[in-house]
Amino acid sequence: MQYNYVGEPNPNLLCCICRAPFLDPVTTRSCGHTFCRTCLVQALDHAKQCPVDRSPLSLEDLTPTNPIIRALVDELIVECIHTECPQTTQRQLLTSHLLDSCPFSLVSCPTSQCDETLHRKDLAKHDCTNVTKLVPCDLCGTEISLDDLELHVSECQEDTTSCTACSVSLTRAQASSHSETCPATIVDCVQAPNGCSWNGPRSLFESSHKSTCPYEAIAGFFALNSTRHTQLEQENNILRYKMATLEDTVHTLRRELQSAKAALGPWYRADGVSGYSSDRQSTSSGLSSSISTSDPTPPIQDYNALAAYFPSEDTPSNRAAGFSSPSSQSSWEASRTERIAPLNLSTSLEGALVGIRESVVTLDSALDSLGRRADIALANETMRLNEDVMSLRANIHGLRMQVHTIMIERNAQVTGRNPEMVDGAWPALPTGRYYSGTKL
Structure with missing residues (x-):
């Protein structure tokens, strides 16, 4: 029996062979070592030596262990071997717990009215009156419940019966196979699906009707059909x-x-x-x-949605013009619609798309040419404006010189000085000086 110990046992109470607390411990007379009896007997079957110090040892050298050691290992606390049971007890009391009080131990029915075994905790709700009692059938020996025995006997395959056609005595198991070969059984002609209405004993069919049946003569035709x-x-x-x-x-x-x-x-x-x-x-x-x-x-x-861009197929004038203008459309919208090029509905969708692509390419070229022309016109206009600006600057410079000369003469009249001309020109006026409140 395997024990589940609660806590760690004392190492001095462990067998050095199985590493578990001693079970039926014995001690050697020669060296005084203690082992489980079963463990030591198995060790001596392999070698006649002590498993601890390898000294010579035989079964005659074994003696029962000190009662104190036996008492110590028997008082170790263990769990119940049934995992569902939470009870813990001393190892020496585990057997009595299993036999007397463990609710999960299997016990026989206490009334001895049935052979069922069940857990001790289920004894209170066990009812022997509901247990089905099996009895053997006298014909076939099969064990069956007493309530179903009568029905089983009436249908038992080993029961003797007789054929209704030839009165031969046989068992029910043989009746099904006998009916397929019984010469007195009433059967239909094999050509009944094809229209033959004869029926009679199987022996007459084989002996007389089969050779004279008109449907049997054309059985090959029926098979082919x-x-x-x-x-x-x-x-x-x-x-x-x-x-x-x-x-x-x-x-x-x-x-x-x-x-x-x-x-x-x-x-x-x-x-x-x-x-x-x-x-x-x-x-x-x-x-x-x-x-x-x-x-x-x-x-x-x-x-x-694109009907306004397509010519009407009903009106030739609209087809030639290439547009369809509603009556409520304004004159500006009508004139704008007239300038829209119609799509060609006489070709396929692919041809119309190719035409649209060619129109887009042409429009792109026209836009590119128009852009270049606009650039050239802009350049020419810019050059003309530059020339006008230069001419305007020259005129302004001439006016500035004239005003400068007039201012010098005016200053000379005010101050009474007559500046001398140098090489036929007036001397340059010093910068930063003011004449009559004007900076020259």
């Missing part, structure tokens, strides 16, 4: 599957066509679609009508 019928059913199932797949494909194509119609907008050609539909209706009106009635895709409205 059945094979052909099976093949046609398989082909019909395959065709039904393909039909369902094609209907799903048509529904998908119709939804994609509606999406393409919404994406193409004014370039959508309704006449081509209607022609396609008419061809389909002429070739497969039933399929087309079933698809059109069962298709849940709602109709998509025509996309007319």
Whole structure:
């Protein structure tokens, strides 16, 4: 028995072989070492030596351990071997706990009315009257409950019965196989599925009817016809599957066509679609009508956001002019709309996009040329303005010189001085001097 000790046992009470507290301890007379009896016996089977000091040792040299050591190891506190039980007790009292008070120990029924074993804690709610008693069947020996014994006997396969057709005595287990070979059993003709209405004893069918049955004479035809019928059913199932797949494909194509119609907008050609539909209706009106009635895709409205940029197909004048102006549009808006180049609806969407791209490239070239011309005109205008500014500066400089001469003469008249001319020119006036309140 394995013990779960509470706390760490004293190291002096541990066996040096199993490293657990002593169980039935014995001591050697030669060296005085103490071991568990079972551990030491197993060690001596391998070598006749003491496991501690390797001195010679035999079973005759063993003696019971001091009673004090036995008492110490027996008083160690251990847990109950049932993990569900929280009880702890001395090791020497564990056996009595398991036999007398542990609620999880298995015990027999106290009334001895049944052989069931159960936990001690469940004894109070144990009821022997609900235990099913098994009794053996006298025919087959199978153990069965007493309540079901009568029903079992009436259906027991080992019970003797007799054939209803030939009155042969046999067991129920043999009755099912006997009915398949009994010559007196009433059977139908093997060609009954093909129309033969004969029925009678199996012996007469084999001896007389089988050779005279008209359906048996053409049994090969029935076999070929059945094979052909099976093949046609398989082909019909395959065709039904393909039909369902094609209907799903048509529904998908119709939804994609509606999406393409919404994406193409004014370039959508309704006449081509209607022609396609008419061809389909002429070739497969039933399929087309079933698809059109069962298709849940709602109709998509025509996309007319760019209608003002396209010529009307009904009015030749509008087609030639290339625009459609509403009656409520102002004259300015009408004139602006007249200058918009119409898109070519006679070509495909790709051709219209190529034309738009060419128009954009041409417009880009025109804008580039216009930019360059504007740059040249700006440069020329700038040069002309520079020349005008230079001429204006020269005129202002001449005026400044004249004013300067007048101021010198005026100062001479005021001061009474007559400055002498140097080399036919007036001498330069000193800077920082004021004449009549004016700084020269």
